Amino acid sequence: MIEPTIANRDVTLHILKTFGIHMSKKLGQNFLIDEQVVQAIVQAANIQTGDAVLEIGPGIGTLTQGLVRSGAQVTAVEIDRQLVTVLAKTLEGYENVRVVHGDILRVNISQEMGTDSYKVVANLPYYITTPIIMGLLEQRLPVELLVTMVQKEVARRMVALPGTKDYGALSVAVQYYTEPEIMFIVPPRSFVPAPAVESAVIRCTVRTQPPVTVQSEKLFFQIVKAAFSQRRKTLFNALKTTGRPPEEIKEALLAAGIDGARRGETLSLEEFAAITNYWSK
Template identity: 60%
Template sequence: MNLNGLKTTIATPSVTRHIMKAFNLRASKRLGQNFLVDANIVRGIVDAAGAKPGDKILEIGPGIGTLTQGLAESGADVTAVELDKKLPAVLAETLAGYDNVRIVPGDILKVNIPEIMGEGPFKVAANLPYYITTPILMELLEKHLPISILVTMVQKEVALRMIAKPGSKAYGALSVAVQYYTKPHIAFDVPPRSFIPAPEVDSVVIVCDVREQPAVEVKDEKMFFKVVKAAFGQRRKTIANAMKGAGFTKDAIEAAFTKSGIDSGRRGETFTLKEFAALADALVVTNLL
């Protein structure tokens, strides 16, 4: 079956069902699979990524090649990493004729991304499985890879956490991490009818422009995130008590709050990135850990 030879658009219900039937495929609940069947959404993701000839794009979870096809038709060079062992053979058929697509079987959390992407900047585009969205995002960002932009489809609730501001219920460790490394914004909504099978949650496409330098300067990035993790690990407690529960010594906590001038009675959910940075830096300087 050479779909590309016919220039068939994969992102339609009829073609997707045809592919699923031809290859005896079922969407895997274990892998969080929902196949995109809306060509307008595909175009929206490609446009949001600014995909163009000469770009290198890492796609995570190409599935049957729906988004991959849209990215390939932009002229970009696409490297798609697929976990489901059944799908590379399917992709060889659905994307036949696209010589600018390379399929890499494997787990994105385990593959050597610098090795498969080579030198120079690249973009990331993905319809991420919702059950593993956060680990994948953090793996990509924490490695300081030369990513210029991440355009991902995620559960709306997760996207709202990614863009949340201090003081809101959605604000947490994910908000701080994403905003530390990137400038995120929601591009558009994706209704459940855009998928087969239709998910039970609302989805959005979120664009994260990766910062050339983190949003705040810190003396020790590991300490910064250790403080953030502690603050939101017990978010109902004051930050001082939450830090104590996370293993920081009493002397270190008191010295850090004295040096930073921050009120130890506040909750972590009220802290800006600058305040987290100031507290973490004070911990490093006092050296009482």
């Protein structure tokens, strides 16, 4: 039996009506109805038969279907209990998928996925994109690749370079852990209901080693957070929020060859690392 393609406006609306689903703004639910986008996401993740994939927020199974049809072994984590019931029906024809009811920020991912490497593929709710991505990266899970659909503005921040308006703490963190690249833009018409903004699919290849060596990652990210906490302030003044005395700040900046009058958004990862390692002595 050939299962109908979920990434279709009529099929999606039929599923929503059949199960009495009302889109939740709280959960950021917009349902993908473009099969070409689904296939492009699967291709961006370079899914091969047998690949282990963690999908976050499968919804009614639109992207899930594309993944399982490509031969992936999918573990899909869904927070909405009603949608878990829907998934049991929409994915009943596939054996290579397992649905887990839970909040991805609380689920024991290691327990669900094991210790072998896997890929993360997701159409993330806009309101919780950053906590999910950073939570996955900070845990140092055996993830080799993240391919996620996010708000276009967030994707631009993730790949932004120093000195640009989009460059910030998220840029530094994502680029510390991964090599990110925007794969393609997804227009609002690809969803029901259509969101007010464009989306982007971003691929983050997880690094085996960070691009810079730091003595303390905790201190590194404290410095990054301080530098971007008040973007209008000079770096010297922004770093005062770390609690370090002014003389220590001057010494670190001098040793790193960094002008304290610069703004935090002009610093490269290497320069943040230089300050970190000076203070780690």
